Amino acid sequence: MQIDIPDGQLFYYESWLEYEKAWSIFAALQHEIDWEEGQVFIFGRWHSIPRLQAWYGEPGLAYTYSGKQLLAKPWTPALHSIKRKLETCGYDFNSVLLNLYRDGSDKMGWHRDNERELGHQPVIASISLGAEREFQLRHKGSDQRVSLHLTHGSLLIMAGETQANWYHQLPQRKRCKAPRINLTFRSIITP
Numbered sequence: 001m002q003i004d005i006p007d008g009q010l011f012y013y014e015s016w017l018e019y020e021k022a023w024s025i026f027a028a029l030q031h032e033i034d035w036e037e038g039q040v041f042i043f044g045r046w047h048s049i050p051r052l053q054a055w056y057g058e059p060g061l062a063y064t065y066s067g068k069q070l071l072a073k074p075w076t077p078a079l080h081s082i083k084r085k086l087e088t089c090g091y092d093f094n095s096v097l098l099n100l101y102r103d104g105s106d107k108m109g110w111h112r113d114n115e116r117e118l119g120h121q122p123v124i125a126s127i128s129l130g131a132e133r134e135f136q137l138r139h140k141g142s143d144q145r146v147s148l149h150l151t152h153g154s155l156l157i158m159a160g161e162t163q164a165n166w167y168h169q170l171p172q173r174k175r176c177k178a179p180r181i182n183l184t185f186r187s188i189i190t191p
């Protein structure tokens, strides 16, 4: 169903993956994915980002993240099955960024996924598994806020002008003790 926001397009599907199926994918990804402690260079020093991360996709695909070039690792069986399910819904992607939030202390700050290599009006499919966490959006011009609770097995599509006009973040929730995996499927435009 569409979530009405100005200057952007959001679609949210709770239980896009059936409950048990979503847990089996969660378990598979915990094992199958080569989770890395990402580093970012801020104010002249390297810092660990507050979550684990991984980048998968078509062989040879490169992506720049915080000034670092990442090479996509090849699709795993669990990732491939989700990619195929997205295709049956009419969405075609060549890569996925995975984030593992080990507990409620892990987070992601305000940002837009507006890198040049995602192209104009990028479509991003965000799948959530495990702990339910709050996802916030903030309009760049008006400061209007939208809050969503991304449930286990849900799919959020961000499209149209969303990345141009809205920041989003996953705030810390210290009381949450359970892990969450988020997958954002994206299409990198290759030259």
Ligand SMILES: O=C(O)CCC(=O)C(=O)O
Residues within 6 Å of the ligand: 097, 099, 108, 113, 126, 135, 150, 168, 169, 170, 182, 184
């Ligand atoms: O974990 C989430 O729900 C958001 C992830 C995100 O914004 C990203 O990977 O760019």
Ligand SMILES: [Fe+2]
Residues within 6 Å of the ligand: 111, 112, 113, 168
């Ligand atoms: Fe994002």
